[in-house]
Amino acid sequence: MADLLADDEIEAQLPDEWDRDGDEIVRVYEFDDYLRGVNFAQMVGEIAESQFHHPEITIRYSEVEIRLTSHEEGGITDADTEMAELIESERNA
Numbered sequence: 001m002a003d004l005l006a007d008d009e010i011e012a013q014l015p016d017e018w019d020r021d022g023d024e025i026v027r028v029y030e031f032d033d034y035l036r037g038v039n040f041a042q043m044v045g046e047i048a049e050s051q052f053h054h055p056e057i058t059i060r061y062s063e064v065e066i067r068l069t070s071h072e073e074g075g076i077t078d079a080d081t082e083m084a085e086l087i088e089s090e091r092n093a
């Protein structure tokens, strides 16, 4: 089990464009085309499976919201911030 991050650690490790919302970290990605958002969600799902760490993914008409928390630990851990970094890397690839 990973350790819960302290507030200052979360702030330090949170990638740009991501926000903290209680026990979750969140980012909304905007898309011009619905199916591009769907494809992005698929890519996030593949990363989640590779990391065995699964976000909440909400697909809307022109945006996709990603929410991450560590359910077993009951808050935000390195697994969440590392997953956010991986998503950012893939998004910007």
Ligand SMILES: C[C@H](O)[C@H](O)[C@H]1CNC2=NC(N)=NC(=O)C2=N1
Residues within 6 Å of the ligand: 052, 053, 054, 055, 068, 069, 070, 071, 072, 073
């Ligand atoms: C049994 C438990 O669901 C698994 O160990 C994994 C699966 N994916 C997970 N994803 C997230 N976000 N948090 C978890 O605690 C978690 N646990």
